[in-house]
Amino acid sequence: MPQGLRLERASSAGEPLTPEVNEWAGAALGLAVHDHFGQTEVGMPLANHHHPELARPLKTGSMGRPVPGWSLAVLADENDEPTGPDVLGRVAIDVVASSLMTFRDYQIPGQSAAKFTADGRYYLTGDAGRVDADGDFFFSSRDDDVIIMAGYRIGPFEIESVLAQHPAVAECSVIGAPDDVRGEVIEAYVVLRDGHDASPDLATELQLLVKTRYAAHAYPRTIHFIDALPKTPSGKTQRYLLRSRRRTELATRETQ
Missing domain, CATH: 3.30.300.30 (ANL, C-terminal domain)
Known part of the structure; x- marks a missing residue:
């Protein structure tokens, strides 16, 4: 690294952050990598924040908490209601409570119908996961996996x-x-x-x-x-x- 430059923050997105990455980063970089979650349709609604007013201790395997302007839930498989803590379900965005949620459809009208619950309340990310009692979200897999x-x-x-x-x-x-x-x-x-x-x-x-x-x-x-x-x-x-x-x-x- 050029003299006078210092790495202060590291983030990861696109693929789940496995524990060995941060084991390496702590030794090689002297800092932890913060995992994030996003999609092309919606941007980045979940993050392990760097900002001191939002930062929380990192939890192994967690992709973070909702970014300001976003509200997420984990829905049960048998209905479109939020699950309890640490219950595996469908990661979804609360459209009503998310002021930054602008996605409604693809270029071809009606193509996005399967991306929303029947009442239109939740956008379904297509990912399975859980949320703990503290509000931290954990990725598990794509729904079909x-x-x-x-x-x-x-x-x-x-x-x-x-x-x-x-x-x-x-x-x-x-x-x-x-x-x-x-x-x-x-x-x-x-x-x-x-x-x-x-x-x-x-x-x-x-x-x-x-x-x-x-x-x-x-x-x-x-x-x-x-x-x-x-x-x-x-x-x-x-x-x-x-x-x-x-x-x-x-x-x-x-x-x-």
Whole structure:
């Protein structure tokens, strides 16, 4: 860095901020990265604020609180009512209470109908998450990435965040694979760092890590070690391709 310049603030948006990023940033940059949440349609309604009048202690995994001028909620799946604290649901913007909310439709009239609740009160972001008792929001996954296993609704991001803490893991992605008994089961695709080899022992180690650091019922039933994850040109993991690949594998196995 040029003499006389000093990095004072760091922010992240576009992809969820995993814990290891801030572990690195604290050591390498001497500061923490603040996560934010936004979309093309609405801008940036959630943030871990830098401004001293809005800043709060950072919580691991939190994408922040509503920016002034915005009001957000997490809606239940079975109705369009806000959930209680720490209940997984649909992240939504309260259109009535958000003075900065200007988005109403796309260029083609009516194309946005599915983006709003039936009464027009809430704009649906298409993301699943939760909000805690303090009002901090936590991303879980895109709505279509939520895993429903034996009645449990499980977001891939929390499991991926735990797996990513293992020193052997470079990248990972978690999906729901079809299961006749549970509906879906959790499976993980893992890219290893150089110097680490795939093995049954490592797979068991990763499963145990999730059991102990997240939830005993939410560990990946299968660990797939692969060379690379499928991604978009902007670098976002394409979980739907992994789901499609796994469904094809399982269907082929049944017919053999």
